[in-house]
Amino acid sequence: MTAQYQVHGDVAVITMNNPPVNGLGLATRQGLADGLAKANADAAVKSIIITGGGKGFSGGADINEFGTDKTMQEPNLPSVISVLENSPKPVVAAIYGVAMGGGLELALGCHYRVAAPGTSVALPEVKLGLLPGAGGTQRLPRLLGVEAALNMIVSGEPVKSEMLAMLPGQKLFDKIAASPESLAEEAIAFARSVADVRPLPLVRNLPCKHPQGDAYFQFARNMVKGMSKNYPAPAKCVDAVEAATKNKFDDGVAVEREIFINLMWTPESRALRHIFLGERAASKIPDVPSSTPVRDIKSIAVIGAGTMGGGIAMNFLNAGIPVKMLEMKQEALDRGIATIRKNYESQVAKKKLKQDKYEQRMALLSTTLSYDELGDADMVIEAVFEEIGVKEAVFKELDRVMKPGAILASNTSTLDVDKIAAFTKRPEDVVGLHFFSPANIMKLLEVVRGAKTAKDVMATVMGIAKKIRKTAVVSGVCDGFIGNRMIEQYGRQGGFLLDEGCTPAQVDKAIEKFGFAMGPFRMGDLAGNDIGWAIRKRRYTEQPDMKYSKTADLLCEKGRFGQKTGAGWYDYVPGKRDAIPNAEVVAMIEEHRKSLGITPRKISDEEIVQRLVFSLVNEAAHILEEGIASKASDIDMVYLMGYGFPIYRGGPMNYADEVGLFNVVQAMNRFAKNPLDDAKFWQPAPLLAKLAAEGKTFN
Numbered sequence: 001m002t003a004q005y006q007v008h009g010d011v012a013v014i015t016m017n018n019p020p021v022n023g024l025g026l027a028t029r030q031g032l033a034d035g036l037a038k039a040n041a042d043a044a045v046k047s048i049i050i051t052g053g054g055k056g057f058s059g060g061a062d063i064n065e066f067g068t069d070k071t072m073q074e075p076n077l078p079s080v081i082s083v084l085e086n087s088p089k090p091v092v093a094a095i096y097g098v099a100m101g102g103g104l105e106l107a108l109g110c111h112y113r114v115a116a117p118g119t120s121v122a123l124p125e126v127k128l129g130l131l132p133g134a135g136g137t138q139r140l141p142r143l144l145g146v147e148a149a150l151n152m153i154v155s156g157e158p159v160k161s162e163m164l165a166m167l168p169g170q171k172l173f174d175k176i177a178a179s180p181e182s183l184a185e186e187a188i189a190f191a192r193s194v195a196d197v198r199p200l201p202l203v204r205n206l207p208c209k210h211p212q213g214d215a216y217f218q219f220a221r222n223m224v225k226g227m228s229k230n231y232p233a234p235a236k237c238v239d240a241v242e243a244a245t246k247n248k249f250d251d252g253v254a255v256e257r258e259i260f261i262n263l264m265w266t267p268e269s270r271a272l273r274h275i276f277l278g279e280r281a282a283s284k285i286p287d288v289p290s291s292t293p294v295r296d297i298k299s300i301a302v303i304g305a306g307t308m309g310g311g312i313a314m315n316f317l318n319a320g321i322p323v324k325m326l327e328m329k330q331e332a333l334d335r336g337i338a339t340i341r342k343n344y345e346s347q348v349a350k351k352k353l354k355q356d357k358y359e360q361r362m363a364l365l366s367t368t369l370s371y372d373e374l375g376d377a378d379m380v381i382e383a384v385f386e387e388i389g390v391k392e393a394v395f396k397e398l399d400r401v402m403k404p405g406a407i408l409a410s411n412t413s414t415l416d417v418d419k420i421a422a423f424t425k426r427p428e429d430v431v432g433l434h435f436f437s438p439a440n441i442m443k444l445l446e447v448v449r450g451a452k453t454a455k456d457v458m459a460t461v462m463g464i465a466k467k468i469r470k471t472a473v474v475s476g477v478c479d480g481f482i483g484n485r486m487i488e489q490y491g492r493q494g495g496f497l498l499d500e501g502c503t504p505a506q507v508d509k510a511i512e513k514f515g516f517a518m519g520p521f522r523m524g525d526l527a528g529n530d531i532g533w534a535i536r537k538r539r540y541t542e543q544p545d546m547k548y549s550k551t552a553d554l555l556c557e558k559g560r561f562g563q564k565t566g567a568g569w570y571d572y573v574p575g576k577r578d579a580i581p582n583a584e585v586v587a588m589i590e591e592h593r594k595s596l597g598i599t600p601r602k603i604s605d606e607e608i609v610q611r612l613v614f615s616l617v618n619e620a621a622h623i624l625e626e627g628i629a630s631k632a633s634d635i636d637m638v639y640l641m642g643y644g645f646p647i648y649r650g651g652p653m654n655y656a657d658e659v660g661l662f663n664v665v666q667a668m669n670r671f672a673k674n675p676l677d678d679a680k681f682w683q684p685a686p687l688l689a690k691l692a693a694e695g696k697t698f699n
């Protein structure tokens with residue numbers, strides 16, 4: 001049952017019942033339409049209430065239905081709203097929890113609205129690359145005023161019901177209930193009080209004007225310009241609200257509907273919807289059901305107060321979870337604590353954090369030099385030097401002191417988590433938690449599942465990740481896990497492009513124009529070119545047949561490690577991040593090219609982008625096939641949240657799907673013919689070849 005029907009004396013109550021958030025899928029819409037018909041047919045019923053069961057009123061249209069026939073299937077949302085607008089008996093929306101998107105639009109179509117305090121009210125469609133498509137852009141301005149409504153529509157941000165109720169002249173809410181608990185009773189009383197009022201008030205009949213007319217909409221267009229880069233929806237929101245002020249209601253609705261349908265088919269909206277669902281899907285592990293019991297995590301220990309340890313600790317402090325940090329020496333602890341303080345103080349200075357909150361967080365932090373003081377922590381995260389010998393010593397100590405059932409996590413970025421687990425007598429309690437730098441800011445967390453990691457450990461860390469507001473993605477054990485394993489191929493292509501004729505700035509510019517936050521060479525300078533150098537040196541002995549450009553090694557031999565040395569692929573002025581091209585580096589690349597006997601050629605931006613992005617895609621297809629990632633959307637989340645892949649392209653796998661896997665394979669076959677590239681690498685991964693041949697997609 002997706003909508004329940006009950007009669008309380010002379011009031012019918014239709015309760016949406018489609019957990020988790022009463023998404024307005026086809027069955028729920030049908031349930032609402034049936035309920036309305038039943039109530040109107042019952043002579044004993046004088047007024048009708050629509051409300052939601054569970055978490056709240058409604059989270060809006062069912063996002064899972066988008067792009068399928070079901071969205072438009074009758075009764076579609078505009079039709080349901082039309083049915084309730086035309087109801088001969090008054091319909092009251094009783095709102096609590098969340099009233100978002102189509103959920104709010106449903107309420108706007110009702111004759112009256114009673115809201116519980118604390119309700120999150122929003123038209124968040126813009127965040128999905130859409131605009132409200134069931135009258136929201138036409139009705140909300142009539143109830144809240146054009147400016148307040150447009151702000152909500154363009155930002156998509158939720159506003160609390162009691163705040164909206166305070167807006168001068170608002171007609172959105174007819175009543176704010178005393179509390180969420182009393183909403184049902186108060187809504188019934190309200191419905192009775194208006195049972196005989198005629199004519200029934202309809203939002204469509206209210207006027208809609210802005211006193212400054214065109215000048216205001218010009219101003220609004222300028223305001224959204226910044227956020228419109230690469231996203232068509234915000235500017236369209238302005239168009240639709242302007243239409244509300246210039247047209248008859250039904251004509252305005254037609255304008256809105258047309259824009260909504262067009263936006264639905266844009267790659268940007270597809271990407272944003274994919275991300276919404278992908279972020280949530282990432283937390284689900286196929287063989288770890290949601291019923292898996294979790295371990296109680298009330299306190300954390302962090303080993304190592306360096307770059308990562310400090311940032312990791314801050315995540316837990318921010319979430320109100322006490323942290324104890326261990327170091328080898330007091331000076332290292334003092335340095336680590338001072339960095340944490342500095343970070344928080346800069347947030348206080350920027351007014352992003354209140355002084356008392358800062359103090360509360362610092363009060364949750366304690367330090368020690370002795371493992372014997374850690375035993376009570378429910379989870380420990382190791383962030384010491386990246387050397388297997390050091391990790392061995394640390395994990396043996398942790399095995400000795402930690403209480404039974406404690407989770408032992410490592411932040412290693414390259415080492416074998418199974419090997420680390422084997423240093424303990426409890427490998428089932430060991431897991432990799434690969435944070436990204438700066439760990440207190442970056443959203444991505446790769447959760448590395450060892451061969452023996454227990455299911456309840458996985459369930460627990462996925463839950464904890466949510467608490468500290470990370471997007472956690474599970475990776476199997478392999479060199480580089482998901483993200484760094486892929487970036488190695490991308491970096492290799494960057495090197496070949498230099499050998500063949502590009503400059504670092506040309507490569508960076510092309511991929512930044514594609515939308516990446518930073519090109520591979522600027523990124524190398526930021527992360528430190530010495531890190532890649534160390535990895536390559538290992539590869540040269542472990543995988544001697546792997547082909548690399550030598551330019552990056554030559555750069556490192558000059559000590560140009562990047563921003564930290566003031567010079568890398570580019571030059572840097574101290575204290576600034578601007579990358580200034582360096583003539584010597586360009587000459588070094590040219591000389592190397594000459595020594596290889598290569599005549600440089602002009603390489604198009606298109607080729608640069610394809611080689612970089614498709615190298616990610618091919619490696620990702622191997623990762624998927626090997627089961628290192630369990631779904632393509634997980635790989636997209638890694639690249640979007642951790643590597644600056646353009647959001648509006650939805651991640652490398654989504655982008656490959658958009659391009660068409662057949663076309664991706666064709667391009668790879670072309671690249672394989674380039675003698676200066678790596679023909680073996682460009683053999684399409686079997687999974688990719690198969691999907692392309694079958695006309696299928698990754699996602």
Ligand code: 3HC
Nearest residue numbers: 020021023059060061062063064101102124132133134280
């Ligand atoms: N459709 C389908 N599923 C939805 C949904 C929706 N509109 N909103 C949330 N869900 C699902 C999520 O996918 C998730 O599923 P899961 O349990 O299987 O992972 C579950 O509900 C819970 O979601 P959250 O983890 O996000 O739970 P929170 O409590 O943190 O947040 C929320 C709840 C504030 C409602 C948040 O989910 C949200 O912002 N949802 C999106 C709202 C939205 O964008 N609505 C507009 C839809 S477009 C529209 O209405 C078009 C119309 O104008 C025609």
Ligand code: NAI
Nearest residue numbers: 304305306307308327328332383384385386411412413437
């Ligand atoms: P770091 O050098 O800044 O910090 C390491 C800290 O560990 C130092 O303060 C050191 O005193 C301490 N330490 C070393 N041995 C110890 C021991 N036996 N007991 C207690 N403390 C000890 O290093 P960073 O960058 O923080 O890296 C830590 C770990 O995080 C490494 O495994 C690294 O691979 C990983 N990592 C690093 C990332 C980065 O961008 N820096 C990103 C993701 C993971």
